[in-house]
Amino acid sequence: MEDSHDLLKQPDALWARARMLQAIRDFFVSKDYLEVETPSLIPAPIPEKHIDVIPCGDLFLHTSPELYMKRLLAAGYPRIFQICKCYRKGERGSCHLPEFTMLEWYCRGTDYHLLMKECEDLIMSIASSLGNEEVIHYQGKKIKLQRPWESISVREAFTRYAPVPMEEVVKENSFDEIMVDYIESHLGWEQPTFIYDYPVSGSALAKAKIDEPAIAERFELYIGGKEIANACSELTDADEYHARFKEVEDYRHSIGKSVYPVPRFLLQNNIAIPESAGIALGVDRLAMIFCDSPIIDDVVAFTPELL
Amino acid sequence: MYSASDLKKGLRIKLDNEPYIVTEFNFVKPGKGQALYRSKLKNMITGAQFERTFRSVDTFEPADLQQRKMQYLYEEEGKYCFMDNESYEQVFLTKSQVGGAKNFLIDNLEVEILFFEDKPLEVSLPNFVELVVVKAEPWAKGDSVSGKTKPVILQTGYQIQVPPFIEEGEKIRVDTRSGEYLTRVKD
Numbered sequence: 001m002e003d004s005h006d007l008l009k010q011p012d013a014l015w016a017r018a019r020m021l022q023a024i025r026d027f028f029v030s031k032d033y034l035e036v037e038t039p040s041l042i043p044a045p046i047p048e049k050h051i052d053v054i055p056c057g058d059l060f061l062h063t064s065p066e067l068y069m070k071r072l073l074a075a076g077y078p079r080i081f082q083i084c085k086c087y088r089k090g091e092r093g094s095c096h097l098p099e100f101t102m103l104e105w106y107c108r109g110t111d112y113h114l115l116m117k118e119c120e121d122l123i124m125s126i127a128s129s130l131g132n133e134e135v136i137h138y139q140g141k142k143i144k145l146q147r148p149w150e151s152i153s154v155r156e157a158f159t160r161y162a163p164v165p166m167e168e169v170v171k172e173n174s175f176d177e178i179m180v181d182y183i184e185s186h187l188g189w190e191q192p193t194f195i196y197d198y199p200v201s202g203s204a205l206a207k208a209k210i211d212e213p214a215i216a217e218r219f220e221l222y223i224g225g226k227e228i229a230n231a232c233s234e235l236t237d238a239d240e241y242h243a244r245f246k247e248v249e250d251y252r253h254s255i256g257k258s259v260y261p262v263p264r265f266l267l268q269n270n271i272a273i274p275e276s277a278g279i280a281l282g283v284d285r286l287a288m289i290f291c292d293s294p295i296i297d298d299v300v301a302f303t304p305e306l307l
Numbered sequence: 308m309y310s311a312s313d314l315k316k317g318l319r320i321k322l323d324n325e326p327y328i329v330t331e332f333n334f335v336k337p338g339k340g341q342a343l344y345r346s347k348l349k350n351m352i353t354g355a356q357f358e359r360t361f362r363s364v365d366t367f368e369p370a371d372l373q374q375r376k377m378q379y380l381y382e383e384e385g386k387y388c389f390m391d392n393e394s395y396e397q398v399f400l401t402k403s404q405v406g407g408a409k410n411f412l413i414d415n416l417e418v419e420i421l422f423f424e425d426k427p428l429e430v431s432l433p434n435f436v437e438l439v440v441v442k443a444e445p446w447a448k449g450d451s452v453s454g455k456t457k458p459v460i461l462q463t464g465y466q467i468q469v470p471p472f473i474e475e476g477e478k479i480r481v482d483t484r485s486g487e488y489l490t491r492v493k494d
Contacts, residue, residue: 050341090312090342093334176340177360184337202339220338230338255364 013291013299016130020287021083023129024103027122033079033105038068040084044261047248048204052089053260054098060260061087064280065104066205067263070234073106074273081105083283094295095226095285098304106278112217112233115277116194119221119229120149123192123286130290138224138292141189150193157195161186170199187222194219205244206232221281223289231279241266308368311344311361319351319370326351326370326423351428354403372423374431379416387412389420389430398427405429410465411436411483432483437492438462443475456488 025035041059045051046067054061062068065082072080086102107115127136127145136143158166162182169175187193196219200208203216217233235241245262252259266273287299297303309320318329331347344361351370377389377398385402387409398420402409408430412418419431442460456468461481469479469488478492 048339050336050339091334091336093336096334096336176337176343179337179340180335180343180345181360198339204339227338 010291010298010301013287013293014301016291017283017287017299019129020126020283020290023126024081024083024122024283026129027125028081028105031079031118033081033107034077036069036072036077036080036082037084038062038065038072038082040065040087042067042263044263046205047245047260047262049202049248049251052257054087054089063088064102066278066280067265069104069106069278070273071265073108073234073276073278078108078274079106092304094297095288097284097296097300100296101283103281103283104278106234106276108274108276110277111275112196112219112231112277115231115279116149116151116196116219116221119194119231119279119281120147120192122281123221126286127290132290136223136289138289139294141224143189143224143289144191146191149191150188152193152195153197154195154199155197157183157187166199170201175199175202184222184227185225188224188226188228192221192223192228194221196220203232204248205235205241207235223286226285226288227282228285228289229279229281231277233277234273234275236273236275238267238272308366310367311363311365312342314344314346314361314367319372320348320367321370322348322367326372326428330356351423352426370423372421372428374419374421377418377420379412379414379418381414382409382412387430389418389427400427400430407486408432408483410461410463410486411438411481412463413438434483435480435489436483437478437480438465440469440473440475440477440479443469443473446471446474 028035040062041056042062043059045053045060045063048063051063053063064086065084069080069082081104083101083103085099087099089098091098124145127133134145136145155166162178164178169178187195197215198218200214200216203218206216206218209215209217219231220227221229249259284296284299288296291299293299309318314329314332316329316332320327320329327348328351329346330349333345335343335345342363345358346361347356347358349356375391377391380388380390386399387405388397388399390397411432413436416436417433421428421431438461440459441462444457455471457471458466459469459473460466467481467488473479473491478494480489480492481487482489
């Protein structure tokens with residue numbers, strides 16, 4: 001009884017989700033992207049310092065479709081997108097579900113700055129399909145969609161909102177805490193905000209800047225204080241993949257976390273990832289914004305606790 | 308031993324040798340960053356609240372809390388005295404520690420006191436207590452519209468809504484969790 005009652009609380013959210021998914025597909029199809037489906041049961045996840053994987057038999061549930069989308073990219077599919085469920089162990093909070101819906105797209109011959117523009121186009125197009133042409137009303141604030149959207153570097157965000165500069169927190173290993181306690185809540189309230197150029201140490205498979213190797217070509221999109229998307233120019237160099245995977249492995253060892261098998265594909269010298277950029281966008285989080293919901297529970301039919 | 312991922316609302320932990328209760332909790336994870344556990348904690352002795360963000364590697368001891376059966380004796384200058392019936396040890400709780408329970412504390416009432424080591428923290432009442440009505444308007448006969456209530460004052464000074472037929476000097480049973488009238492008690 002209680003179950004069906006809870007399900008009836010969010011018909012608007014479920015309709016909005018369905019329209020969003022349709023709008024996403026329409027957008028990418030119109031831009032000549034190929035919708036792909038890659039396996040979610042995989043032998044080796046992408047090594048990430050802070051993502052725990054859910055094992056499933058001898059395999060693992062993917063934490064994002066990144067790896068196999070990159071294989072398609074390398075195989076010669078230049079523009080691909082995917083909407084799929086991803087799985088991450090132990091992630092449950094007001095903006096986290098251990099099973100969530102991700103949109104990822106990759107484009108050959110582009111970089112993270114061009115990707116910001118495409119991300120704007122996509123979200124504008126979703127907003128218009130939901131009847132929000134100019135403004136999103138979120139938690140009592142009006143977020144203006146008029147372009148250009150705000151775009152500031154991570155370094156600048158620290159200067160503006162944090163008590164310490166970015167370089168210092170990287171050194172002191174407190175980047176995440178400062179981000180969460182001082183910065184995130186300010187971002188994306190006047191208009192959606194891109195913050196870009198992250199320290200390379202926390203940027204997994206993002207390409208480092210040529211003129212500034214400690215900085216990765218990576219951005220995040222924030223709307224209403226919430227992280228909506230993460231994007232980067234892709235690493236193309238197999239040796240660099242080696243080094244990054246090793247760093248993740250050493251780190252996870254050092255804090256007593258499980259270390260998973262490494263995806264061999266990215267380490268092969270003969271299969272090159274082309275110059276490209278890719279982005280992962282949390283569909284549930286975006287639905288929260290469009291549905292004016294403070295918690296992710298409001299925009300999914302079932303939370304883990306209701307199963 | 309708890310780890311940060313065990314934190315949830317209502318959990319009682321020991322930090323710097325003092326007991327804390329988690330009053331708010333959220334799991335957060337900045338992009339590509341580590342899992343962080345944002346918590347609001349309340350010191351169970353002083354009532355002071357503060358926010359703290361933990362990492363998944365942080366661990367905590369559970370607060371060593373014990374319930375002891377005690378008897379309420381008296382109140383003097385905002386201090387409430389309780390006695391252990393076996394050891395005759397007496398302890399005092401402040402007005403703010405007693406909180407809303409003061410409305411139902413009558414002499415010799417058996418209650419449970421929560422202790423952190425040897426410090427009393429809070430009182431839990433029995434679910435039902437019987438209290439005497441010390442002030443009530445007389446029942447105007449004929450005024451028997453069903454569902455109608457009137458306010459009366461109980462021996463502890465607590466004001467409560469009761470059915471109109473309850474008279475001064477009568478005893479009623481009250482639910483201490485809701486603070487509401489349950490029934491008239493005939494001696």
